Amino acid sequence: MALGESLPLHLEILIVLIKIAIVLGVFLFHAAYTVYAERKILGRMQARLGPREVGPYGLLQPIADLVKLLFKEDIVPAEAHKTLFKIAPLLVLTFAIVNLSVIPFHPSFIIADVNLGVLLILAFAGLGTYGIILAGYSSGSKYSLLGGLRSASQILSYEIPLSLSLAGVILYAESFHLRDIVEVQVNSLFGINVFPQILGFIVFLICAFAETNRAPFDLPEAESELVAGYITEYSGFRMGLFFLGEYISMYVMALLISICYFGGWAFPWWLANALPFLKAIPPTLVLALKVYFFIFLFIWVRATFPRYRFDQLMSMSWKILIPLSLINFLIVALIKWLGV
Amino acid sequence: MIERAISLLIISSLFFFFLLLTYYFRHFIYQFLSILVLMVLQGVLFLYLNAEFLAAVQIIVYVGAILIMFLFSLFLFPEEELKGIKTDVSRISYKTFIPIGLLVLLLVISLYRAVPENYSKQEFLSDIKVIGNFLFNEYWFLIYLLAFILSLPMVALYIFFRREDASRNN
Amino acid sequence: MRRNPYYLLFRDLLGGLLITLKTLFRKPVTVEYPRERVKVYPSFRGRHALVRDPETGDARCVACLKCVQVCPSRCIDVKYEIDEKTGARIMTQYNIEALRCIYCGYCEEVCPVGAIVLTEYFEYSVRTREEAFFDKEKLLKNWDEFIAKYTEKVYTNKFWNLKGIPDVLKPAPKRKQLEVPVKRG
Numbered sequence: 001m002a003l004g005e006s007l008p009l010h011l012e013i014l015i016v017l018i019k020i021a022i023v024l025g026v027f028l029f030h031a032a033y034t035v036y037a038e039r040k041i042l043g044r045m046q047a048r049l050g051p052r053e054v055g056p057y058g059l060l061q062p063i064a065d066l067v068k069l070l071f072k073e074d075i076v077p078a079e080a081h082k083t084l085f086k087i088a089p090l091l092v093l094t095f096a097i098v099n100l101s102v103i104p105f106h107p108s109f110i111i112a113d114v115n116l117g118v119l120l121i122l123a124f125a126g127l128g129t130y131g132i133i134l135a136g137y138s139s140g141s142k143y144s145l146l147g148g149l150r151s152a153s154q155i156l157s158y159e160i161p162l163s164l165s166l167a168g169v170i171l172y173a174e175s176f177h178l179r180d181i182v183e184v185q186v187n188s189l190f191g192i193n194v195f196p197q198i199l200g201f202i203v204f205l206i207c208a209f210a211e212t213n214r215a216p217f218d219l220p221e222a223e224s225e226l227v228a229g230y231i232t233e234y235s236g237f238r239m240g241l242f243f244l245g246e247y248i249s250m251y252v253m254a255l256l257i258s259i260c261y262f263g264g265w266a267f268p269w270w271l272a273n274a275l276p277f278l279k280a281i282p283p284t285l286v287l288a289l290k291v292y293f294f295i296f297l298f299i300w301v302r303a304t305f306p307r308y309r310f311d312q313l314m315s316m317s318w319k320i321l322i323p324l325s326l327i328n329f330l331i332v333a334l335i336k337w338l339g340v
Numbered sequence: 341m342i343e344r345a346i347s348l349l350i351i352s353s354l355f356f357f358f359l360l361l362t363y364y365f366r367h368f369i370y371q372f373l374s375i376l377v378l379m380v381l382q383g384v385l386f387l388y389l390n391a392e393f394l395a396a397v398q399i400i401v402y403v404g405a406i407l408i409m410f411l412f413s414l415f416l417f418p419e420e421e422l423k424g425i426k427t428d429v430s431r432i433s434y435k436t437f438i439p440i441g442l443l444v445l446l447l448v449i450s451l452y453r454a455v456p457e458n459y460s461k462q463e464f465l466s467d468i469k470v471i472g473n474f475l476f477n478e479y480w481f482l483i484y485l486l487a488f489i490l491s492l493p494m495v496a497l498y499i500f501f502r503r504e505d506a507s508r509n510n
Numbered sequence: 511m512r513r514n515p516y517y518l519l520f521r522d523l524l525g526g527l528l529i530t531l532k533t534l535f536r537k538p539v540t541v542e543y544p545r546e547r548v549k550v551y552p553s554f555r556g557r558h559a560l561v562r563d564p565e566t567g568d569a570r571c572v573a574c575l576k577c578v579q580v581c582p583s584r585c586i587d588v589k590y591e592i593d594e595k596t597g598a599r600i601m602t603q604y605n606i607e608a609l610r611c612i613y614c615g616y617c618e619e620v621c622p623v624g625a626i627v628l629t630e631y632f633e634y635s636v637r638t639r640e641e642a643f644f645d646k647e648k649l650l651k652n653w654d655e656f657i658a659k660y661t662e663k664v665y666t667n668k669f670w671n672l673k674g675i676p677d678v679l680k681p682a683p684k685r686k687q688l689e690v691p692v693k694r695g
Contacts, residue, residue: 044536044538045534047538047539048538049538084369116392119396119400122404125404126399126400126403127399133408156404156405156409159404300527300530303530304526304527304530305523
């Protein structure tokens with residue numbers, strides 16, 4: 001922030017703390033109500049009703065769930081490694097939340113204004129894997145261990161195409177900063193990055209599903225094979241922390257997609273020129289609408305597709321997605337070379 | 341300058357703390373996890389040197405990918421084999437530290453005495469970057485020699501195992 | 511395996527997505543049970559009852575033990591005495607363990623006089639095992655409770671007299687339609 005330079009240190013710290021409080025509050029609220037929205041949409045997509053008992057239209061259901069989770073018995077298995085077992089859900093949640101600090105929600109609202117936004121998100125995704133793999137190991141049960149191993153190998157192999165498809169975006173913007181990425185793509189010939197980088201977008205979308213362990217790539221918590229995967233031995237609020245981490249990382253991925261490929265808070269120049277009244281919409285609302293669409297897509301896909309087999313999952317990453325993202329990278333390089 | 345010195349002190353004390361933890365734990369996984377924290381701390385050290393890109397790559401590649409592979413192979417061991425690692429701080433004799441301490445002391449003294457005048461001594465104590473510059477500029481040949489000498493055992497190991505393989509084939 | 515190149519359009523995936531999107535705007539099929547109820551059709555197999563004969567005021571059972579023989583889960587237990595003058599059997603105990611019953615309706619089908627019936631009443635959850643153990647008095651009481659809410663004048667059950675069985679094979683009381691007049695007090 002340009003204003004921050006002239007402020008004394010304690011005021012600056014106070015401003016950052018207020019920003020963190022706003023972002024945390026908004027996202028925890030969103031994560032709770034995404035659970036409600038997911039149950040409702042999944043229900044309606046299967047011609048059911050979804051939750052509707054607690055409060056009007058079941059709107060108080062997330063609060064009821066929270067209270068239930070808080071009052072449940074906190075079980076630590078006798079076979080478990082106690083310390084690791086207690087740390088693991090915190091790791092997952094922390095490294096999911098930290099990602100929010102480098103994402104700009106508004107042209108001038110960003111908690112940590114670092115130049116390496118995209119790389120930091122990738123690094124924290126890599127660290128977040130440890131939460132899952134340690135949860136799997138420390139539970140002392142074979143289902144948990146298998147779930148943790150599956151999750152780790154899945155996230156490892158999908159991180160490569162994810163970063164390669166992001167490399168195309170980074171090359172196009174010539175910057176790691178998410179704000180620069182938005183500004184460059186809005187003023188470019190195509191307006192938004194989806195049109196030149198449709199391959200990269202598809203690869204990123206699939207990897208986003210795999211990175212957040214969502215259906216159809218929810219093998220680590222495949223109910224039919226592994227009870228609940230790495231969450232099997234967890235109960236009460238520790239299990240709630242895992243779910244919170246999953247939903248927040250879903251939001252991070254949706255934010256990344258809408259910022260890197262759909263122009264973030266801005267409309268492409270051709271749309272803004274054709275319909276000038278769009279400029280009156282507040283930027284954060286535009287970003288939120290795009291994010292809500294992708295969250296809906298996450299739920300929609302979960303309602304529709306069956307789960308992949310594990311060898312299909314692996315071969316899809318290494319044989320299809322990585323070559324596709326490399327081709328995407330070449331296309332971006334060609335565009336840059338032609339100077340479009 | 342004093343903030344940088346304090347942060348360097350904190351980072352290096354954390355380094356030593358987790359280094360000791362690797363000896364202290366008896367379980368292989370816990371030892372490995374403290375090595376993992378060391379790797380993350382290395383990334384923090386890169387951040388201290390304003391090498392942000394290097395820090396991110398360190399965490400993505402080493403912590404996020406390579407160490408997970410090691411962890412994978414550890415998980416495949418039975419639990420009993422992971423438990424019985426008997427490295428304890430109390431088992432390490434204090435006598436082992438005497439030559440190491442002497443060597444380090446001699447090195448520090450000789451380095452400190454040999455600091456040329458164009459490096460300020462206060463900066464030299466607090467900033468690792470200055471030390472790095474100094475080592476690279478003044479002692480590059482020694483470091484090169486040391487690396488060469490240290491690589492000898494690796495070559496020797498390679499030859500040793502190659503001979504064993506060849507004899508097995510015969 | 512060679513795939514059709516049109517596979518790359520992902521028409522199957524998009525079609526699947528379209529189906530779920532269509533279902534999203536459909537009316538849900540859920541019946542919210544305590545507030546709305548499904549219509550219970552006649553010959554639904556619910557709680558057991560012994561038919562109380564309006565003329566004698568007692569059960570119509572003749573203790574032939576056919577239901578005991580035919581019951582697949584062996585949950586019926588009948589005890590009887592023999593009247594020394596006429597030589598007829600008189601049923602004294604009729605016990606059904608409702609927790610073991612599989613509600614197949616064989617006892618209804620095989621009963622020659624239409625004495626046992628699985629009524630259409632189905633909301634009878636219990637808190638102890640003893641409450642689900644029906645003896646003769648309870649079974650007769652079940653019938654009274656069921657008949658109190660029954661609106662028509664004559665009760666008959668489809669399983670008492672199944673269609674398609676020739677009359678020769680049926681016991682004598684079943685050759686004509688078995689009906690119980692409903693008496694309301």
